[in-house]
Amino acid sequence: MAEGPRPASGDWKKLAIAALLGILIGALAMAAASGYFVRSYLLNHPEILPEAMERLQEREMASAVGQNRAAIETPFHGAWAGAEDPDVILVEFFDYACGFCRASNPDIERLLREDRRLRVVWREWPVLGPDSEAAAGASLAAARQGRYKQYYDALFALGRPTAANVEQALRQAGIDPAQAEAFRGTAEVRSELERNHALARSLGATGTPTFTVGDQVLSGAVGYEALREAIEKAREG
Numbered sequence: 619m620a621e622g623p624r625p626a627s628g629d630w631k632k633l634a635i636a637a638l639l640g641i642l643i644g645a646l647a648m649a650a651a652s653g654y655f656v657r658s659y660l661l662n663h664p665e666i667l668p669e670a671m672e673r674l675q676e677r678e679m680a681s682a683v684g685q686n687r688a689a690i691e692t693p694f695h696g697a698w699a700g701a702e703d704p705d706v707i708l709v710e711f712f713d714y715a716c717g718f719c720r721a722s723n724p725d726i727e728r729l730l731r732e733d734r735r736l737r738v739v740w741r742e743w744p745v746l747g748p749d750s751e752a753a754a755g756a757s758l759a760a761a762r763q764g765r766y767k768q769y770y771d772a773l774f775a776l777g778r779p780t781a782a783n784v785e786q787a788l789r790q791a792g793i794d795p796a797q798a799e800a801f802r803g804t805a806e807v808r809s810e811l812e813r814n815h816a817l818a819r820s821l822g823a824t825g826t827p828t829f830t831v832g833d834q835v836l837s838g839a840v841g842y843e844a845l846r847e848a849i850e851k852a853r854e855g
Contacts, residue, residue, distance in 0.1 A: 682820045683833050690817055690830055693739045694810050697761040700730050704737035706852045708845065709830045711818050714753040714779040715746040716826040718839040723774060725842040729849070736849060740770065741814045743826055751811075753779035755802030756788055758810055762801060765791040 683690065691707045710726070712719040726738055742757055744750035753773060760769035773779060773787035785795045801807065818828060821835050829836040829845065832852025836844060 682822070683830050683835060686817055686820055689813065690741070691739060693761075694742075694758055695761040696764045696766040697741070697758070698737055698739045699767050700733075700737040701735050705735045706733075706831060706849050707737045707739055708849060709739045709741060711741045711743040711814065711823060711826060711828040713742075713744050713746050713750045713826045714757070714773055715744075715750045718825075719827045720774055721839045722827050725845055728842055729845060733849065735853075740766075741817070742811060743814050743818050743823075743828075744811065745826060749779045749781070752781065752802070753784050754811060755807050756784050756793075756795075756798045758807050759798035759801040760788065760791055760793055763793055765793055769793065 690709050708726075708729070710719075710722070712722075729736060730738060742754035744754040757766065757769060757773075760766045768791035769787050772790040773783060776783040776787055788795045788798050821828065821830065823835070824837065827837075827839065829840070829848070831845070831848045834848050834852065836848060
């Protein structure tokens with residue numbers, strides 16, 4: 619069979635370029651159409667935007683927890699309670715002057731009683747003024763001496779973290795207030811509080827209490843059920 623005329627080499631190049639341009643134009647057209655339909659759908663269903671933003675924020679927080687997990691979950695000496703060998707760690711960033719932190723304490727105590735595989739780690743995040751900072755420094759002194767929970771419980775039971783209440787809580791925990799005051803001014807305490815501030819900022823935390831468990835971040839006094847569900851979700855992986 620006789621062959622038809624073959625295009626010259628320059629014609630082949632022109633045909634190839636034309637074909638590529640056609641593919642590109644088609645792809646751009648499809649993308650534009652897709653973008654139009656997405657925009658149209660969002661305009662007609664704006665109620666999905668808050669949910670989408672919430673999911674994006676959750677992913678960003680989970681990423682921040684994953685990147686800083688060891689620093690978040692490793693307690694300052696004795697600033698923890700619960701399981702020696704936990705399968706889940708619940709971390710609370712808190713302030714002794716925070717009413718919502720106080721309201722969360724019974725929920726945490728209940729979780730510790732009921733869940734023998736849970737560890738709770740407390741991170742001092744004094745954001746409510748000088749009294750909070752003084753109470754946090756004394757709290758770290760208590761942790762350094764292995765008397766953290768005794769001080770923690772005593773100070774919350776006394777009320778606001780005034781100088782008098784901090785001193786009384788230290789005495790009830792069996793700690794010399796003068797020694798605690800001396801320790802409060804050390805570089806070790808400053809470093810720990812700065813670290814906690816940086817960790818809280820990395821999580822996008824805006825106030826106390828802020829909890830982390832697994833890859834989740836929970837803000838505020840969310841209550842027993844929400845904490846328990848987050849723990850089970852973390853346990854399931």
